[in-house]
Amino acid sequence: MIKDDTHGTNGxxxxxxxxxxxxxxxxxxxxxxxxxSGRLLRVGGGTSLPGLIARRIDPDVLKSVVGASKARKIxxxxxxxxxxxxxxxxxxAASSGxxxxxxxxxxxMLQGVTSVAVNFADIFGRLHSDVLLFEIDExxxxxxxxxxxxxxxxxxxxxxxxxxxxxxLYSVAKALDKTLEVLPESATxxxxxxxPQVANFGQKAKAKRLFFGLETTEVGTPVPxxxxxxIRCIHCQxxxxxxxxxxxxxxxxxCPNCGYTxxxxxIAATSIKLAPDGQGPTYVELRTPQGNLRLExxxxxxxxxxxxxxxxxxSLAAGFEKEKLPPALVNIKxxxxxxxxxxxxxxxxxxxxxxxPTSFNLILRLIAQHSGQKHILLAASHTIVDGEDFSWIWDIxxxxxxxxxxxxxxSGNKPEELAMRLKxxxxxxxxxxxxxxxxxALDEALKNAGPxxxxxxxxxxxxxxxxxRIMQKRGWVKHVWQE
Amino acid sequence: MNEQxxxxxMILKIGHLYPTLMSVAADRGNLFSIxxxxxxxxxxxxxxxxxxxxxxxFTKYDLILFxxxxxxxxxxxxxxxxxxxxxxxxxxxxHSVFLSVCAGFQLLGHYYKPFQGPELEGVGLLxxxxxxxxxxxxxxxxxxxxxxxxxxxxxxxYENHSGRTYLGPNAQPLGKVIVGWGNNGKDGFEGAMYKNxxxxxxxxxxxxxxxxxxDYLIQLAxxxxxxxxxxxxxxxxxxxxxxxxxxxxAMQFKGTTSAIEATPxxx
Numbered sequence: 001m002i003k004d005d006t007h008g009t010n011g012x013x014x015x016x017x018x019x020x021x022x023x024x025x026x027x028x029x030x031x032x033x034x035x036x037s038g039r040l041l042r043v044g045g046g047t048s049l050p051g052l053i054a055r056r057i058d059p060d061v062l063k064s065v066v067g068a069s070k071a072r073k074i075x076x077x078x079x080x081x082x083x084x085x086x087x088x089x090x091x092x093a094a095s096s097g098x099x100x101x102x103x104x105x106x107x108x109m110l111q112g113v114t115s116v117a118v119n120f121a122d123i124f125g126r127l128h129s130d131v132l133l134f135e136i137d138e139x140x141x142x143x144x145x146x147x148x149x150x151x152x153x154x155x156x157x158x159x160x161x162x163x164x165x166x167x168x169l170y171s172v173a174k175a176l177d178k179t180l181e182v183l184p185e186s187a188t189x190x191x192x193x194x195x196p197q198v199a200n201f202g203q204k205a206k207a208k209r210l211f212f213g214l215e216t217t218e219v220g221t222p223v224p225x226x227x228x229x230x231i232r233c234i235h236c237q238x239x240x241x242x243x244x245x246x247x248x249x250x251x252x253x254x255c256p257n258c259g260y261t262x263x264x265x266x267i268a269a270t271s272i273k274l275a276p277d278g279q280g281p282t283y284v285e286l287r288t289p290q291g292n293l294r295l296e297x298x299x300x301x302x303x304x305x306x307x308x309x310x311x312x313x314x315s316l317a318a319g320f321e322k323e324k325l326p327p328a329l330v331n332i333k334x335x336x337x338x339x340x341x342x343x344x345x346x347x348x349x350x351x352x353x354x355x356x357p358t359s360f361n362l363i364l365r366l367i368a369q370h371s372g373q374k375h376i377l378l379a380a381s382h383t384i385v386d387g388e389d390f391s392w393i394w395d396i397x398x399x400x401x402x403x404x405x406x407x408x409x410x411s412g413n414k415p416e417e418l419a420m421r422l423k424x425x426x427x428x429x430x431x432x433x434x435x436x437x438x439x440x441a442l443d444e445a446l447k448n449a450g451p452x453x454x455x456x457x458x459x460x461x462x463x464x465x466x467x468x469r470i471m472q473k474r475g476w477v478k479h480v481w482q483e
Numbered sequence: 484m485n486e487q488x489x490x491x492x493m494i495l496k497i498g499h500l501y502p503t504l505m506s507v508a509a510d511r512g513n514l515f516s517i518x519x520x521x522x523x524x525x526x527x528x529x530x531x532x533x534x535x536x537x538x539x540x541f542t543k544y545d546l547i548l549f550x551x552x553x554x555x556x557x558x559x560x561x562x563x564x565x566x567x568x569x570x571x572x573x574x575x576x577x578h579s580v581f582l583s584v585c586a587g588f589q590l591l592g593h594y595y596k597p598f599q600g601p602e603l604e605g606v607g608l609l610x611x612x613x614x615x616x617x618x619x620x621x622x623x624x625x626x627x628x629x630x631x632x633x634x635x636x637x638x639x640x641y642e643n644h645s646g647r648t649y650l651g652p653n654a655q656p657l658g659k660v661i662v663g664w665g666n667n668g669k670d671g672f673e674g675a676m677y678k679n680x681x682x683x684x685x686x687x688x689x690x691x692x693x694x695x696x697x698d699y700l701i702q703l704a705x706x707x708x709x710x711x712x713x714x715x716x717x718x719x720x721x722x723x724x725x726x727x728x729x730x731x732x733a734m735q736f737k738g739t740t741s742a743i744e745a746t747p748x749x750x
Contacts, residue, residue: 160507170553231503237559239535357509382732388623388742389641391686394512416724420691423721424515432721 020064024125027058028065031118047107051114061125062110063147065117069127071101072318073148077136077176078156078198080359081307082108083335084299085156086135088311091328096320098130108137113144131318138176145179152317153183153207154190154310155198159248159358160229160392173197183207188317190310193262194250196240197230210317212267212309213250215287219272219302220244220251225361225397235260246302248358267313269305278369280304281330286312290322297329300339301366337464339363344476347446348454351471353464357395360458367456368401376405377445378422379412379438379459379467390417398425407431407448411441412463438463439470491525493712495704498544500587501552501560502532508643510550510584512688516697517546524715526705535563541574545704551585551686554597561603564590568606575608580704581680584689588674588682589613589646598645609675609682610651611666619645622742623733624663624685626673630699637661638693639729640685641742648684650675657683662733664740679703692729694722 031054054061066073076086086102093100101120103112113134121127136144138158145153158173180189180202192198193211202209214220223242224231228249232239238257245251254261271285280300286293286309297308308329315325334340337353350367354360367374382388402425410418415434422432435441442457449455459467471477499514514530521528533539541547552560564571571591575581581591588609589595595603598615624642629635638658647667650656656666657674665673665684674683681700683689690697698714705712736742 170555232556232559237555389508389621389643389686391509391512391641391688394509394515394688394691414728416721416728417692420721420725421512424512424519424691426519429718429721434724 021124023058024061024064025123027054027056027061028118028121028125029123030054030057031061031115032123035115035119047103048109048111048115050118051107051111051116054118055111055114062114062117062144065121065125065127066132066148068125069129069132071127071129071132072152073132073134073150074152074154074314074318075134075136075141075145075148075150076154076156076310076314077138077141078154078192079138079159079356081156081303081310082135084304084338085154085307085310085314086133087335088307088329088332089314090131090133091332092311092315092320092325093131093133093318095328096315096324098320099128100131100133101127101129102133103135108135109140110143113140113148138172141179142175145182149182149184150187152188152190152314153180154314155192155201156306156310157192157195157248157250158197158229159356160395173201177201180205180207190267190313190317192250192306192310193265194246194252194306195230196234196249196253196260196262199262200234210266210289210313211263212306212313213262213265213269214246214272214302214305214309215252215265215268215270216272217244219274220246224249224251233258233260247306247362250306267309267316269309272302272305274302275300276369277371278366284308288312288316288322290316293322293326295326295329298332299334301362303362337459337468339366340477342471342476344446344455344471344474346452347449349446349457349471349476350454351457351464351467352459353461354458355460357392357397360396363458364397364401368404370454372454373406374401374404375445375449375453375455376408377441377455377457377459378408378410378418379441379457379463380414380418381412381460381462382414390414393418393421396421398422398427402427405431408433409441409445409448410434411436411438412459438466442467442470488523488525490527493525493705493709494527494529495521495701496543496545497528497530498533498539498541498547499530500533500547500549501535501556501563504535504556504560505550505552505587507551507553507556508585508641508686508688510686510688513550513582513584513690514548516688516690516694517548517701520694520697520717521701523717526701533567535559536566538566538570541567541570542577542579544574544579545707546580546582546700547571547574549581549583549587549591551587553586554600557586557590557595558600558603560586560590561595561605564606565604568608571606572608575678575680578679578703578707580700580707581608581682582690582700583680583682585644585684585686588684589648591680591682592648592675595646609677609680610653611648611675612651613646613648616645616647616668618740619643620664620668620684620740622663622739623729623736624665624673625661625730625733626658626663626665626685627661628658628696632702633695633699636695637726637730638683638685638689638696639726639733640683640687640689640692642684643686644684648675653677657681662737687729692722692725694719694726
């Protein structure tokens with residue numbers, strides 16, 4: 001039986017028949033078995049396989065398990081910041097004494113989301129969690145939302161990403177906005193008020209809208225960077241005037257023609273002290289509907305201020321106690337490949353997963369704050385998950401740190417494209433090498449870094465996974481699911 | 484790059500049309516390619532950015548760049564460009580070089596009629612019209628050009644458009660499709676040319692991976708002020724590798740309308 005995944009159930013779950021219950025149990029058992037054998041055989045991350053298998057047997061597995069659960073359901077979506085926001089929210093739930101089920105490994109397409117149900121439910125499809133936390137790919141939202149009907153939805157931002165998969169930015173945004181209409185009145189939508197497009201979401205939604213963002217001129221720049229997408233008014237197309245731009249098109253904007261501007265922020269960072277060395281911690285004064293909070297975030301960068309504000313907003317909307325939230329941020333570890341610090345013998349590696357110009361530029365700017373000249377391993381691939389169109393590397397501002405780079409090894413399955421991009425940033429050709437084999441590229445780059453040296457790795461999704469697997473084999477990192 | 488660059492004393496004036504409005508798919512790489520390949524040869528480039536509501540005399544530019552944008556941006560550009568149209572046509576007639584890509588290309592034609600929504604008026608500088616289709620061509624692409632000065636040469640890139648372009652008698656196609664869909668997926672041609680005006684659907688961005696074409700445009704643009712100029716040779720090892728890899732990749736995707744959907748899971 002194939003169900004049309006795009007239609008919701010209006011929140012009503014019919015009592016399952018004996019046969020349906022049996023199929024659900026079978027689906028969950030098979031999914032669990034697939035996950036266990038995947039881990040045992042070290043096949044892939046083992047994170048989306050359980051969901052894939054379970055959905056084959058029972059396409060309604062996610063809907064049934066989630067629908068029967070009394071847990072608070074939180075969905076986090078958007079272009080950037082999903083994984084870290086979800087991790088912060090999970091930490092806040094834990095510090096509030098809640099039991100959390102979460103697609104922690106960042107497998108955020110429909111199969112990965114379904115894996116939450118499979119991994120955490122017992123074989124009768126019962127979840128013993130207080131909070132279900134889903135990180136969901138923005139393009140997957142129209143499929144996933146009707147199956148989950150969350151209590152809280154967070155939309156972090158929408159940036160230029162994967163034009164070859166989704167056509168253009170506006171169609172992704174429009175589809176995402178539409179999914180909010182299925183939410184009941186009791187739900188909360190938490191939107192990034194600094195994103196002119198996201199701030200306008202949910203106009204037709206029944207659910208309550210809350211806005212989070214930054215509200216200070218201590219940080220940021222006067223104008224948005226080149227790769228910024230939404231720099232014109234979404235209503236009348238006039239160029240926005242920015243009081244301050246924080247990341248890409250996120251900022252304090254106002255249309256001089258029609259007056260469209262950001263909504264009053266419910267959760268606002270009113271003061272931000274960034275670490276000058278790019279390594280954290282970050283100190284933030286946060287205004288919330290329940291009073292002010294003082295945050296110490298162990299992670300660096302403005303993007304993590306957004307992640308923290310979104311996580312606090314989600315936690316408050318889910319009913320967690322305000323006082324329990326800040327401590328969760330003090331020791332938060334970077335997510336897999338988010339400027340993840342790895343000890344490789346006497347050498348240090350910073351591993352960064354970069355997937356679009358915005359995330360690439362963020363990481364470049366943080367690295368630039370680290371002292372000393374930089375040895376870099378750059379790896380990008382064109383695959384089904386990374387995308388086929390490679391043009392985005394010309395939108396990154398590599399020129400900003402070109403002077404600080406001593407050598408770069410280019411790897412992944414398009415090393416020549418990366419090398420060419422660097423050449424046109426006027427990095428001397430004799431400082432650029434190409435090595436398509438990731439493992440030997442890693443060794444070459446570590447050799448460049450020298451004894452006790454530091455290597456910066458910036459790579460897209462597939463090579464990040466593979467590099468991490470190599471480092472895991474060498475005992476430098478733990479497996480994703482052991483974190 | 485090269486320490487002993489001799490200043491040739493030559494200046495190339497570039498007009499970058501709608502640098503922020505029409506800047507999808509990192510087409511600014513085309514500008515980088517022109518700037519650096521001039522710089523490495525001791526040719527000075529002067530770049531002026533031209534925004535909406537500005538109406539400069541376009542004949543002062545030797546080379547004009549006009550890149551792609553999404554439908555929403557294109558609609559805005561279509562309205563604005565009407566005030567620029569006569570000067571753009573004058574520049575084309577006085578042999579300014581144009582490189583127009585995707586939506587920029589479409590707006591140099593007579594009109595663009597989207598699949599849904601109102602018709603957008605173009606400049607009418609190139610003799611063609613474009614109509615929106617119900618599917619998108621999103622794949623690797625290669626085409627063969629045959630210019631008098633260069634002979635047969637291959638361009639590689641990535642197309643991502645739903646518009647179908649049909650040329651009239653006063654426009655020549657830029658090249659013949661080797662792989663991909665090109666103007667309309669039917670007649671086997673890609674892009675358009677008239678005098679020194681070039682239009683194409685190729686992103687990638689186009690110029691970095693096709694250094695021969697960059698140099699061809701630079702030569703045509705310099706000829707306006709300095710007559711026929713021989714360009715100094717550059718070491719294009721990396722560019723040629725990127726070109727060849729892109730061509731090889733394109734061949735693997737022959738016949739597919741969406742590269743991402745046709746991508747093998749394991750590569």
